[in-house]
Amino acid sequence: MIARKMGLKYAQVSNGAIDMLASILICKEVSKNQLLLRGGEICDRLYYVDAGLVRQFYYKQGRDITEHFACEDDLCLNAESYLLRKPTTLMIEALEPTVVYGIPYEPLRSLMDSNKEINRMYRLMLESILMQTYLRLDSFRLESASERYQRFLKESPGIVRRVPLLHIASYLLMSPETLSRVRAKL
Amino acid sequence: MIARKMGLKYAQVSNGAIDMLASILICKEVSKNQLLLRGGEICDRLYYVDAGLVRQFYYKQGRDITEHFACEDDLCLNAESYLLRKPTTLMIEALEPTVVYGIPYEPLRSLMDSNKEINRMYRLMLESILMQTYLRLDSFRLESASERYQRFLKESPGIVRRVPLLHIASYLLMSPETLSRVRAKL
DNA sequence: CGCCGAGTTGAACTGAATCAAGAAACGTGG
C-alpha cells in the first residue's frame, strides 16, 4: 500500500518491485513532540512520511535550527548519517502525531543489487532530493527575509499553518521577530 | 585512464566497468574565459574536470552569481538541466585553460541498466554531491562573512589563489568589498 | 606611457539581529 505510493511517486515500478519494497519497509508511529531520531544515533532509515509532520533540526551555537520539514508523502533523509553510517547531530522530531515508513540501509542496498527497478527508484529519489536542496540554496542568494517567506508560503502552503513560527523562522534563516514583522506586513 | 580515476574515486570498479565508462566519455578542451555551457542550452553531460578550473554561475537581478567551483578531479553537475532535460540558466565558464570529460546522459542511463558497477558509481557520485550541498547550506546558517571565508579557505585552499575575488565573494554570499575587508583582517 | 579591470578603502545607509517588555493562545488541574 505505502510501498505502492512510494514506488509510483518516484518511478513507475511493477507490482513485483512494490512487493519487494514492502517487504523491507519498517513502520513507526511517533506521538507529538517525540523524537524519531536522537543525537548520537546512527540513522539507519530513509523515511517516508505517511501521515503527520516531522522536522529535522540540530543545535548550533546553542540555538535550535530547523533544517527540513517533511509532511505527508515527503521524504526525510539524514544524508550524512544514513550514507556514511556515522552518529548524527541532526535530530528528527514529530510536530504532530506521525506515521513514517523507514527504508533500512542494508536491506535497501541488497534489494538494489538484485532489483533494477528499486535501484532506479532510489536513484530518482536521490535526484529529486538533490534538486530540492539546490533550490533551497538558491533561495538564500539575494532574497530578503520577506521574499524567502513568500517563497516558502507558495511552495509549502500546507506546512506554514501547522508549524510554530519559531521553527519556520530558523528554517528560513531569520529571527522569530523578523518573521513576525514580515507576516504583519502581508 | 580518466575513466579509471573516476571509477576509483567514487567506487571500486573493475577493469571491465572502467572500459565501458571510457567508451562513453567525451573529452572537451576549453580555453580561459570560454563558456563550456551557455544559457538556454540543455546540459547533456555530467562533467569531471581533468585539468584546469571551471565555475558554474547565473545571473540574478542583473548580478553574476557563482554557484560552484570545480577544479582537478572535481565533479560539475548541472542538476536541473541534466536530470530534467531542460534548458539551463546556469552557465559553465572555464577560469583557466581546462580539460573536462563529460558523461552524456542517455549513454550513461543505458550503461547503468546493463552494468551494476557503473550504476553503483553514479549512485555514489550523487550521494557525494548531495552531502557537499548540505554542508554548503549549513555554512550559510549562523556564520558571519569572515567565518564563511575561513571555512572556504580551509576546505578549498587550492581554489582561493586561482580565482578572482569577485567570484569568490558571490560564491560566499557577500559583496566584493566585504570580502576584501575580511581578507585585510587576516 | 597611459589605459583598464581588479582590488582596496572610506563614509553613509539599511535590513535584520538583539534586547526587552507586553499580549495572546494554549493546556492543565482544580
Next chain:
DNA sequence: CCACGTTTCTTGATTCAGTTCAACTCGGCG
C-alpha cells in the same frame, strides 16, 4: 468551564554586520 501558568507571538527601541556608492590604488598589457 474557568483560572493560572507557560509558551508562543508581537511590538518597540537600539545596535550592528554587511551593502552601497564613490573615490582611489595597483598591476598588467597594448
